[in-house]
Amino acid sequence: MVHRLGHRPLPRAARHHFGRRMSATLPVYPWRLAKPVRPMTPGRSRALAAALRARRICPQCRRDAGYCIPRSLGACVPCADNP
Template structure:
C-alpha cells in the first residue's frame, strides 16, 4: 500500500483519498455508474491516486486521479425526452455542417481543420 496516497479523512488532499485498488467497497466511477443506468446525483466524491509511467507531463510527477461515487446514493439517469433528443440532434448536425460549403459532411468536422476535408484539401 502506498502510504503517500492514503488520506481517508481528506486532510492532505482536501477530499478522502485512497491508493489504487484500496478504495472502500460500494464506490464506482461515473462510467461504471452509467453502465448500471445511474448518475452521481450531486454527491461528494472520493478519489483514488496512483503513479503511472504512461501519464507523464513535463515538470510534474506522473500521478493519475480517478473520482469515485457511492452507488447507494446514485440516482437513476434521467430519461431522454423528445425536447432533449431534438436539441441533441440539432447540436450534432451543427458539428457535422461545414462552415465553408454549408453541407452535411456525414462526420464531425475536425477542430484542427475547421472545415470538411474536401474544403480543407481541394485538388
C-alpha cells in the same frame, strides 16, 4: 472484516432474514440514496440531434459532410484540401 465481494457483510438481522447463502451473493445497496436516472426526453434528444447536425455542416461550403467536422481542420476534408 471485509466481505469477499468487496462489501461489508449484512447486519445480523438482514443475514438472518435472507439466510446465509443469500447474504453471500446479494450485496447491500442503499437504493433510497440512489438518484433516479434522468429519462431521455424528446426535447433533449432533439437538441442533441441538432447539435450533432450542426457539427457536421462545413462552415465553408455549407454542406452536410456526413461526419463531424474535425476541429483541427475547421472544414470538411475537401474544403481543407482545396482552400
